[in-house]
Amino acid sequence: MAIYRQDLSRAYSRTARFRSVTPLVRVPFLEERWKCQLYVKCDQFQEIGAFKIRGAANFALQLSDEERKKGLVTHSSGNHAQAVAFMAKQLGVKAFIVMPDNSNRVKIGNAEKWGAEISLCAPTIEARLAAAERLAETTGGRIIPPFDHPWIVAGQATCAMEVFSEWNDVDVLVAPLGGGGLLAGSALAAKHFSNRTKIIGAEPEQAQDGYLGFTSGVREERVTANTVADGLRTTVGVTPFQIIKDEVQDVWLAPEDRIVPWMYTMWKETKLLMEPSSAVPFAAMEEHQEKLRGKKVVVIITGGNVDLAHLPVFST
Amino acid sequence: MAIYRQDLSRAYSRTARFRSVTPLVRVPFLEERWKCQLYVKCDQFQEIGAFKIRGAANFALQLSDEERKKGLVTHSSGNHAQAVAFMAKQLGVKAFIVMPDNSNRVKIGNAEKWGAEISLCAPTIEARLAAAERLAETTGGRIIPPFDHPWIVAGQATCAMEVFSEWNDVDVLVAPLGGGGLLAGSALAAKHFSNRTKIIGAEPEQAQDGYLGFTSGVREERVTANTVADGLRTTVGVTPFQIIKDEVQDVWLAPEDRIVPWMYTMWKETKLLMEPSSAVPFAAMEEHQEKLRGKKVVVIITGGNVDLAHLPVFST
Numbered sequence: 012m013a014i015y016r017q018d019l020s021r022a023y024s025r026t027a028r029f030r031s032v033t034p035l036v037r038v039p040f041l042e043e044r045w046k047c048q049l050y051v052k053c054d055q056f057q058e059i060g061a062f063k064i065r066g067a068a069n070f071a072l073q074l075s076d077e078e079r080k081k082g083l084v085t086h087s088s089g090n091h092a093q094a095v096a097f098m099a100k101q102l103g104v105k106a107f108i109v110m111p112d113n114s115n116r117v118k119i120g121n122a123e124k125w126g127a128e129i130s131l132c133a134p135t136i137e138a139r140l141a142a143a144e145r146l147a148e149t150t151g152g153r154i155i156p157p158f159d160h161p162w163i164v165a166g167q168a169t170c171a172m173e174v175f176s177e178w179n180d181v182d183v184l185v186a187p188l189g190g191g192g193l194l195a196g197s198a199l200a201a202k203h204f205s206n207r208t209k210i211i212g213a214e215p216e217q218a219q220d221g222y223l224g225f226t227s228g229v230r231e232e233r234v235t236a237n238t239v240a241d242g243l244r245t246t247v248g249v250t251p252f253q254i255i256k257d258e259v260q261d262v263w264l265a266p267e268d269r270i271v272p273w274m275y276t277m278w279k280e281t282k283l284l285m286e287p288s289s290a291v292p293f294a295a296m297e298e299h300q301e302k303l304r305g306k307k308v309v310v311i312i313t314g315g316n317v318d319l320a321h322l323p324v325f326s327t
Numbered sequence: 328m329a330i331y332r333q334d335l336s337r338a339y340s341r342t343a344r345f346r347s348v349t350p351l352v353r354v355p356f357l358e359e360r361w362k363c364q365l366y367v368k369c370d371q372f373q374e375i376g377a378f379k380i381r382g383a384a385n386f387a388l389q390l391s392d393e394e395r396k397k398g399l400v401t402h403s404s405g406n407h408a409q410a411v412a413f414m415a416k417q418l419g420v421k422a423f424i425v426m427p428d429n430s431n432r433v434k435i436g437n438a439e440k441w442g443a444e445i446s447l448c449a450p451t452i453e454a455r456l457a458a459a460e461r462l463a464e465t466t467g468g469r470i471i472p473p474f475d476h477p478w479i480v481a482g483q484a485t486c487a488m489e490v491f492s493e494w495n496d497v498d499v500l501v502a503p504l505g506g507g508g509l510l511a512g513s514a515l516a517a518k519h520f521s522n523r524t525k526i527i528g529a530e531p532e533q534a535q536d537g538y539l540g541f542t543s544g545v546r547e548e549r550v551t552a553n554t555v556a557d558g559l560r561t562t563v564g565v566t567p568f569q570i571i572k573d574e575v576q577d578v579w580l581a582p583e584d585r586i587v588p589w590m591y592t593m594w595k596e597t598k599l600l601m602e603p604s605s606a607v608p609f610a611a612m613e614e615h616q617e618k619l620r621g622k623k624v625v626v627i628i629t630g631g632n633v634d635l636a637h638l639p640v641f642s643t
Contacts, residue, residue, distance in 0.1 A: 034350070039374065055598040058355065275635050282371040282600040282631035315598035319591050320641045 012161045014254070016203040022069045022165040023172055029068040029101060031057055032173050035309065040280045045296070047303045052174050055285055055315030059093040059121070061242075062170050062313050063157075066192055067094035069166025070155050071102060082107055082152035086143040088114040088134075089242055090314050091157040096127035107150055109142040111135075115241075117318045158190030159248025168196030174309050175205045182306040185292045187313055188212035188221040188262060189243035191251025197311070198258035209260040213295035215240045217267045221247045225255060225262045239270055239323060242288030242314060265294035271323045273297075284315040287323065328477045330570070332519040338385045338481040339488055345384040345417060347373055348489050351625065356596045361612070363619045368490050371601055371631030375409040375437070377558075378486050378629050379473075382508055383410035385482025386471050387418060398423055398468035402459040404430040404450075405558055406630050407473040412443035423466055425458040427451075431557075433634045474506030475564025484512030490625050491521045498622040501608045503629055504528035504537040504578060505559035507567025513627070514574035525576040529611035531556045533583045537563045541571060541578045555586055555639060558604035558630060581610035587639045589613075600631040603639065 035050040042049050054062040071083055082105035085095045092108045099106030106127035110119055111134035122129055132142040147154050156163060170193065171184060184201065188194045194212045201208040214221045218236035230252045236244035247255065255262075265273075274290035277283065289312045296303060296310070351366040358365050370378035387399055398421035401411045408424045415422035422443035426435055427450035438445055448458040463470050472479060486509065487500060500517065504510045510528045517524040530537045534552035546568045552560035563571065571578075581589075590606035593599065605628045612619060612626070 053598075056352075060598060278600055279635060282369075282376060284594055284598040284600055319595060322638070322641075325636045325638075 012250075014161045014165055014199055018161070018165045019168045019172065019199060019203055023169050025072050026065060026068040026166060026169055029098065030065050030169060033057065035174065035177055036281070036283070038281055041293075045300045045303045047306045047308050049308045049310070050178070051281070051283070052170065052309055052311045053283065054170055055283070055289065055312050059090065059097045060314055060316045061090035061093065062167065062193060062311070063090040063094035064097060065169045066158070066163035066166035067091065067098050067155055070160065070162045071095075071098045073162055074153055078153050079104055082150050083155055084108070084143060084147045084150065084152040085155045085157065086110070086139040087157055089118050090316060092118065092122040092127070093125065093316075095155050096122045096125035099127065100125045105150075105152070107146045107152055109139055109146060111139060115318045115321070118316060121316065158192030158245070159250050161250055163192050164196045164199065164251060164254065166196070167193040168200040170311060171197040171200035172204055175200065175208070178307075178309070179205065180307055181205065181208045181309050183209050183211060183303065183308045184311070185211045185213055185296060185308065186311045187240070187243055187288050187291045188214040188247065189288065190245040191221065191247040191255055193311065193313065194259060195251035195254035198254055202258055210258065212255065212259055212262040213292040214262055214264055215243055215267055215270060215291055216264045218243050219264055221255070222262045222264055224252060225259065228256060238267060240288040240291050242286065243291060263295035263299050265291045266298070269294040269297065272326050275325055283312065284317065285312050286314050286317045289313045289315070328566075330477045330481055330515055334477070334481045335484045335488065335515060335519055339485050341388050342381060342384040342482060342485055345414065346381050346485060349373065351490065351493055352597070352599070354597055357609075361616045361619045363622045363624050365624045365626070366494070367597070367599070368486065368625055368627045369599065370486055371599070371605065371628050375406065375413045376630055376632045377406035377409065378483065378509060378627070379406040379410035380413060381485045382474070382479035382482035383407065383414050383471055386476065386478045387411075387414045389478055390469055394469050395420055398466050399471055400424070400459060400463045400466060400468040401471045401473065402426070402455040403473055405434050406632060408434065408438040408443070409441065409632075411471050412438045412441035415443065416441045421468070423462045423468055425455055425462060427455060431634045431637070434632060437632065474508030474561070475566050477566055479508050480512045480515065480567060480570065482512070483509040484516040486627060487513040487516035488520055491516065491524070494625070495521065496623055497521065497524045497625050499525050499527060499619065499624045500627070501527045501529055501612060501624065502627045503556070503559055503604050503607045504530040504563065505604065506561040507537065507563040507571055509627065509629065510575060511567035511570035514570055518574055526574065528571065528575055528578040529608035530578055530580055531559055531583055531586060531607055532580045534559050535580055537571070538578045538580055540568060541575065544572060554583060556604040556607050558602065559607060579611035579615050581607045582614070585610040585613065588642050591641055599628065600633065601628050602630050602633045605629050605631070
């Protein structure tokens, strides 16, 4: 299922009421450090604290009334669960969400806050899928996938589209790479709405399936993720992978032990809260800083849902 | 020394190059909670991470070249030290700063970052004043007071002036009350640039000299401050007190044990980092929420210089 320019344009107008157009904020200390112009796109300011609302909204809004009435179903340990719960609340329907029983309390609490019905399952992908399938069967609700679907990719594209509509002159846009929905969407947005922006994915060294697949040209499924960046532990999906392979300029790795220090450095210097996954681009960019020199750079901050009661140990 | 409308206007243009016009950000969860319209004025986004640059800039820029060349002197345990250090760097002169030897490492480090010469002294106000006087004598530099001076008050007024130039329809503006520079400046800004905004001060219960003085009409100097809000431990200055007494609508107290929980609630809900002093208005507003109902409200976020290595214990 190809994703056309018009799929992106329609996602942009379709989702307008449910996403915020988040600000681009200049970061002087990074401009000085890397000798470039640098802005961050603050998607942690979405009402659910993360960009995931974009794809979930674009998906849920394309269901028929009939389908939608039966409820929205998904499985997720994180921000996608919140996005689906939020959309269900907005649409006045039920959300049924499977979460692994080792998910953090904050993320479970957030999904409950929007009124979702949570079922816990064993923390394996098989258990999650099986539980979601069962839920979908018993409720008749549609499963909203977290990233591996053209509607989700087109929804996530609205983030970079907002960037380009505000700043049409971006040389490099960096986004974290987990399941690949945001990175693939950003690449399509650049292809259709900016003919000069290079798209870079940033991935934790300890979850480098995307990097390996991008390098070899073959999607890699056998990587065990072991990273503090809890939003980026998933394997890149089939649909995003095809797009990333063709449209993304490069994938950069973040040294695992630099992710948490970069998170706190960004908090300290910008006063913007971000979660570990959102620090991954900065840790990766530090390793590739010579490629940023003199460039106009945007980094997408994907979310700010940190568990403040269990913060990782401070170090810089 | 009276402060006229033209002192504010001139402070506004004089300081323009050194302050950022910080954003007003809407806070939906508080709007729902208190049934009002509510924006925060994000002065933690100033380059020094706090509003204090406004007053320090307005003071330093009114010195003669002769005076200025000898350096800027001050005593401070916190954000004012950074503001003076930053201004000295901008003006290409030296900064000599006395800091109590129990100041937190982050605040000392920040002042050093801008190139200031730091002298540590015993943590009493007498030791601080004596050390600053000595420094001023030996260097010939001018002491920049942290709050008790008309030039400082006029400089701090630029914060509310920015608010009114963006939103001319504010019913209530709430600012923390420590030394009183910001609150007095905000009151003068409202008097001259908005004829309908009521100004409210928010003070920690454990540093309530401002509240007692406002209530009795006589400045109160005998209160021992014992609050987590380290920016608000000072006694209200003579110049600010006169203005606050006449021009401020009310002073509200924040229960001490609600300050830290409110800080984390604000982090969690808004993804904006703020220091304990900046959480004081929210803890106070919760106690007076019936007065906010239906109103258009702005709260000044004064700073975001938290010590991430020594965060207060999380609780909500």
